[in-house]
Amino acid sequence: MATLCRPAVAVPEHVITLDQTLALARSLHADHPRLPLALRLIENTGVRTRHLVQPIEEILRHPGFEARNRVYEAEAKRHVPHVVHRALAEAELTARDIDLIVYVSCTGFMMPSLTAWLINQLGFRPGTRQLPIAQLGCAGGGSAINRAHDFCTAYPGANALIVACEFCSLCYQPTDLGVGTLLSNGLFGDAVAAAVVRGSGGTGIRLEANASHLVPDTEGWIAYSVRSTGFHFLLDKRVPGTMEPLAPVLAELADRHGWDASDLDFYLVHAGGPRILDDLGSYLGVPPEAFRFSRATLTEYGNIASAVVLDALARFFDEGGAAEHAKGIIAGFGPGITAEMSLGRWTAPAGSPTRARAGARTAGGPGIGRQRAAQDAALAGPAR
Structure with a gap:
């Protein structure tokens, strides 16, 4: 049976606290008729800190989708290799041992997927299968585990690498003022993660x-x-x-x-x-x-x-x-x-x-x- 090994997780260096989030909401939406409700909902999330791929000042400017997607691609290439190398080490494998890469992200778009860049840059074999997953959002992590499991079951002894890259802050929209959106602005954070599913062996x-x-x-x-x-x-x-x-x-x-x-x-x-x-x-x-x-x-x-x-x-x-x-x-x-x-x-x-x-x-x-x-x-x- 396939074994899901220890993941590697990393978060960007920019941090925003709950108090800072609430202060920003009060400043940016002082006249919002349902601001007290939004503030209460944000406080009730239990979120105390979040990490952001850019300083909050940059995120609030929103330079446009094209510019943001460029940031997404650049930051994915900056952050993802670290977790990939660590996940492979945790599984006691190398890039050459991987038969499938499942890449999950719902916060930016690349074609070809980042999987192609990873194969070229990190030493994976050209025959490595690629499975990008985008539209499942938060369910994507569970889906990646399941698809890796299915693959290793279909191909006994094969190994799969899961990569999740989520820069939720790049989806901030200053003109969206619904209570649900204001709540989301205080809930989502940025992170990258990777894990290996080994077809045999592993902890x-x-x-x-x-x-x-x-x-x-x-x-x-x-x-x-x-x-x-x-x-x-x-x-x-x-x-x-x-x-x-x-x-x-x-x-x-x-x-x-x-x-x-x-x-x-x-x-x-x-x-x-x-x-x-x-x-x-x-x-x-x-x-x-x-x-x-x-x-x-x-x-x-x-x-x-x-x-x-x-x-x-x-x-x-x-x-x-x-x-x-x-x-x-x-x-x-x-x-x-x-x-x-x-x-x-x-x-x-x-x-x-x-x-x-x-x-x-x-x-x-x-x-x-x-x-x-x-x-x-x-x-x-x-x-x-």
Whole structure:
């Protein structure tokens, strides 16, 4: 079975805090009739800091879609190689060992995809397959894991590289003044991430099953309106309630596999906002602590779109993983409304440092094992 190895995650160097976000909203939208509601919603997201690919002054200027897309391409080429190299090292592979690159991004556009540049610049074989995914938004991270799993199942022994590149700040639109948009301006952050799915061997989550689900007649709830000024984000007020139809789907997937979704060892899910996590926990019957990795991502980085599930997974690794064969679920939610879900078991070769940490955590309670500062510095280089 395919194994999802430790991800590498990096964020840009420009930081905006919650207090700065609220102050900007008060300054820019002082006359907005629903400003108090927007401010309250932003505060309730739980986001405390976000990282931006440009200084906030540059983002607020909005020089136009063409200029922004140039920034997207340049910054992708600056940041992505760091996480790719680290992800390959974590999987104990080289670029020549990779058979498929799945590139996920919904915040900029390139053709050919960045996959072509990566193959040319980072030493991947010319025969490496390319799978760019754009229109699944925040569900893209889960989809990338599932498509990599499918590929490694179809081609036993093959290896896949997942890359998520999300610069959500480049989608800021100063003329969009709906409450949902104002909330989004305080919710989304920028990040890049990469992870390898090994067809054999490796430490991480041994993927066993995956599934997709589209909630009927919800395609307008999360969407882009593509205009001359770029991507205009549309967010329906019904989105926070989407766990009511989706939680049973996750439970059904687990049940088909002979598992109980309310009694798993780990949960790595997309953190669209605190209510998503609260509702999912309530419907599945699991405590809030079960989603601590996703909540930490939301607090420290904001909603980083398709990179959320990879960052939550990295935090899971930082804590030491779990006991051998521990069962868990990974899920990403996005436009459609779409859920991309996978089930897997933790596996670590005997004698590996990760397995030793997991054993210590199991014996002595939750461990800290946090190495974010050192890891971030190693991953991001000049981008941190």
